[in-house]
Amino acid sequence: MPRVTLTAFVDEEALRKILTNLIHNGIKYADNHVHIKLLPFNSDDIMFNIEFRNDGEIIPFDKREKIFEPFYRLNESDKDTGTGIGLPLSRSLVELHQGSLSLVYTEEHRNIFLLSLPIFQEQSLDIKPFLEENYRTEERGMYTKEEEATEKPVILIVEDNKEILAYLNKELKINYTILRANNGAEALEILDRDNVQLVLTDIMMPIMDGIALCKRIKTDILYSHIPVIFLTAKNALDAKIQGLKIGADAYIEKPFSMEFLMVQLRNILNNRKIIKNYFTNSPSAHLAEINVSAPDKDFISLLNTVIYDNISDIDLNVEELAKLMNMSRPTLYRKIKGLSDLTPNELINISRLKKAAELLTQKEYNITQISTMVGYTVQSNFSRDFHKHYGMPPSTYIIEHSKQ
Structure with a gap:
């Protein structure tokens, strides 16, 4: 035959x-x-x-x-x-x-x-689009304006194994905007230009490994606010201890459950959001109370001092704040956004209102004086913003606080 x-x-x-x-x-x-x-x-x-x-x-x-x-x-x-x-x-x-x-x-x-x-x-x-999506890593970083507009948290995945990188990208891109790098050196280039909310990294990689990357992130004021999760097959106890000592926020072993990884990501990002919401919505909460790493404590302390020392300046904005902090405008923006989930101008405005709430409870000044002391030239604008933020006008806030 x-x-x-x-x-x-x-x-x-x-x-x-x-x-x-x-x-x-x-x-x-x-x-x-x-x-x-x-x-x-x-x-x-x-x-x-x-x-x-x-x-x-x-x-x-x-x-x-x-x-x-x-x-x-x-x-x-x-x-x-x-x-x-x-x-x-x-x-x-x-x-x-x-x-x-x-x-x-x-x-x-x-x-x-x-x-x-x-x-x-x-x-x-x-099949080409499937293979390109899962294996192409040349287009790392710089997510599009359309992706940015979705307001998904931005996660940077650092992994030299293309198949694992492809799998993580496929599973996580539904809920997150994903940026990708093959090693720590590439990751730092992306961190320099993009607003990243979390880094998910392997440990064993060429050029710059995960330990070196994490150490750089946690000790550099430019990135120290960013959570880091190790995802690695290196499961020796000393490796875990080393990772946690340099500030890693979590350590997940391969093979891993995607459901477990999803929960870890969600918890870390949500816990930070709870702290940030407390700062934003609580009149008595100060920026310095946010639980952060050691490098960030110094940054927040200085930021807090600079804002309140200039709170009466009607021209205090992101450009002026960047000059006072000795930082570029984009760097200051990313840093404040990462720590407080606010833009610099939003942080300045909220700080004005927090200071106003503090002064109102002291009853040493009238509302017009206080509005000027916190940088407002028009009292009606102050009353409008205060009502919008605290849910009541300044006069009612004084009464409610007296009852408490």
């Missing part, structure tokens, strides 16, 4: 990734033998099938779908340093081809992965 040549419509790069991952998976978990076989087909078939067999530990039937979940380990004690996303990525690429990838069972003591792909495609394949 003459041999039929198989000609199928596939994306070359995607198929190469699928086969590479399945071959690597078979070799990694085999005891002695791996067999790869193109199953028989004829000219009438609409699918072609490839089997990948190995004689390693048999995967339990109830785990046949779990193994396609990112970072899943069959044994909790498995400390293999692989990325843990080869099978999930392969299945995603197979499904884009309208095919299937599954673990099948026979009477033989073998793990058998069956790859089935259509010989023809009803529509032309366009």
Whole structure:
């Protein structure tokens, strides 16, 4: 019987990734033998099938779908340093081809992965956008104005493994604006030009590793307000202690649960928002009371002093404040936004109103005098802003405070 040549419509790069991952998976978990076989087909078939067999530990039937979940380990004690996303990525690429990838069972003591792909495609394949989105890292940083307008928290992922970087980007981009870097040096370039709310970084990377990056972030006044989460396979206790000593906010081991990572991200960002909201809405709360790192305490102390020393200056704005703080306007903006979730001008205005509330409770000055003392030239504007912020006019605030 003459041999039929198989000609199928596939994306070359995607198929190469699928086969590479399945071959690597078979070799990694085999005891002695791996067999790869193109199953028989004829000219009438609409699918072609490839089997990948190995004689390693048999995967339990109830785990046949779990193994396609990112970072899943069959044994909790498995400390293999692989990325843990080869099978999930392969299945995603197979499904884009309208095919299937599954673990099948026979009477033989073998793990058998069956790859089935259509010989023809009803529509032309366009795998390139999927691969570009998941693997391109040249366009790191500088999110677009459209993304900025969504007001999603901005997270910088620092990871030299492209597959893990792709997976994290895919899972997190729904709730966050994602910036990406391959090492600590690239991350610092992004931090210099973008307003980042949190850094999620690997530890072991070339050029500048995660420990060096975290140390730089936590000791540099330009970045010290940014939370850092370590996400790494380096799970030795001394590595964890070292990371936490230099100020890391959390330490998550690979393989990890995406749900657990999501909760950590949400908690860290929400806890900071609660503190910031308390400062904004509580008349007695001062900027200096925000719980921050040591470098930021000095910055906040100086910022607090500068603002209140110039509170009566009607021309006090972001440009003037930047000069007084000896900082560039963009740097001051990012720093204040990161610490207080306010723009510099919003912070100045709120500080004026907080000072006014303090003076009103002392009953040493009338409302007109106080409005001038906190930088207002028109009392009606002061009363309007005070009412908007505290929910009552200055005169009512005096009465309510007296009752308390």
